[in-house]
Amino acid sequence: MINKSIEKKTIAYRRHFHLQPELAWLEYATAAFIADELEALGFEVKKGAEVMQASGLMGLPSEQENKLAFERAEQLYGTEKLKPFANHCTAVAGILDCGEGPTIALRFDMDALPIEEAMTENHIPFDKGFVSENCAVMHACGHDAHSAIGLGVAHYLGTHSDQIKGKIILLFQPAEEGVRGAAAIVKSGFLKDVDYLLAAHLWSNMPLGKLVCSQNGTAATDKLDVIFYGQAAHAGICPEKGNNAILAAANCIVGLHAIQYQGEGFSRVNVGRVEGGTARNIIADKASLELELRANNQERESLLFKEAQEIIASSARQQNCRFEILKQGQASGAVGDSALAECIKSEAEKISFFSDIVLSDEVNRGSEDFTSLMHQVQNRGGKACFIGVGASLNTKCLQHHTPDFDIDERALLPSVELFFNLAKMLTNQIKQI
Structure with a gap:
């Protein structure tokens, strides 16, 4: 079982990202923060154009929006740390090479939405002091939690790399909203050698404790x-x-x-x-x-x-x-690999938090940029799945992309544990699934 100290770190990360949200292609401060954390944990860190190809960028903000976002991030991290991410190339990847074995990539999205967050009582980020400080920008889809989970996994991998055989890539993707960010990563060929690709989405309208091992309903x-x-x-x-x-x-x-x-x-x-x-x-x-x-x-x-x-x-x-x-x-529609979904189910059953585990579904949950990455890996013979994690607050079922959106932070640690266990299991298999 993963140490509870990881839970505290992951929650702290989630609240940091929630406090400082950034829109698609403007995730300068977010990228710089993540890069610092990964480097401190001993990962080889790839930044910006090392992960994505600038010619593949779509749906860019205006020059004025970009200038303001970059200057805001400069005040926090300085010019030197932001240079690798200039001109919207805000992807970050942490690589942990543990010798011979398969390559597993875990994708975590980073961007927020152009929504003014609720400043009302009973909205937990407001009550606990981590409501958005960036005017009319809010993490209203859980990407703050996804990035936090990624760093939580990094913490555990950094101290338990002896349990891994192969290579782990933690990919922090910009511009998932509007399905814009994955295309530039695909075009770069960064994932060309990946054997297994996974991502998860926390859902505020899915019961806490529920897990869908392979979400196949994305449009x-x-x-x-x-x-x-x-x-x-x-x-x-x-x-x-x-x-x-x-x-x-x-x-x-x-x-x-x-x-x-x-x-x-x-x-x-x-x-x-x-x-x-x-x-x-x-x-x-x-x-x-x-x-x-x-x-x-x-x-x-x-x-x-x-x-x-x-x-x-x-x-x-x-x-x-x-x-x-x-x-x-x-973005394309996608179907996860059934054998990989079975592995996810097997590992999830070992975590008591997950009380309702569904192997796969075809529920329409909109579109997801991750599918472009899935197709690239699957077309090269690799396997991929998109996981759904229930994170509904007990008191209310909040919808995504709304001013009062929130998730139950109790879903964070089990998600970290699931990703780490999958990385360990998949890299230690004698024969690939």
Whole structure:
């Protein structure tokens, strides 16, 4: 059983990250902190461009947002520590090489969300003094806990490396929200030699003590920005001389939301943001949409994307507008390896905290950037699973991506223990599963 001191460290890490949340591609202070901790524990640490390829970055924030985030982190850690993470390359990996054996990678995401956290009584982070200090940014999906679990695993591995045979990679990934971060890691080839890949997600709406060894319901998705370019004209005197970009966008929205598919599975289309025009008496020469597509498998998602492209093109054509489609994020659906799921179940059964262990499910929990990493490992002959951990507070079932989101910190230590036990078991196997 893992020492209780690890629990205190892991909770402290979680509260540190919760206090100092950072948005996708802006995780400068988070990355610097994690790198320091890993180095202190004796890990070989890879930073920024050593882990990811800059040409694979998608959905970047504005230059102004980047400047402010970098300056904020500089005040905490200084310029030198931040240099490896400049220009949004905020991935960190700790490597522990324990000799001959398989390579296991454990992925932990780091980014927060653009949400103003609740400042109310009975919200535990507020009551206990670790509510977000970064205005309108909050860890509202548990990534603070995921990163904390990663460092908890690092602590235990650092003092028990004699129980490991092979190589362990602790991968701290940026920009999971919006499914943007994994693509740059895939493009770099950093995981090309990985035999086993694991990640876990803590769920505030899953009962404490429940464990899903292989979550297979994640949806394939594309995150798109669409820009329509028209021609401005006086709306009262000569509207016929203009090409209305807002009208093209409006027709496009109606068309996209009318998409329907019959048969098994599901598809989702949502236009979440619209912007366009300059004044009420001017035919709009520009309009933009932010939208997403989701489907329960890659084949259905590809068909959905194709139909969306046709609707966008047709809407532009009707108003004599040009258009541009910019991909801002992408992830595939994924199915975990059943043999690896059995191993997870076997190790989880040895931890008394887990009282309800499910081998696999296909519950739709949205999309997950981890699936891109899974596919890369599986396509090279490795095995991967995405684990679900119940972390609901006893008093209430809080939803993710909301101002009062929180998790039960009692789920942290068992998650650390499960990851360590899996690393030990998988690297000590005589024959790979």
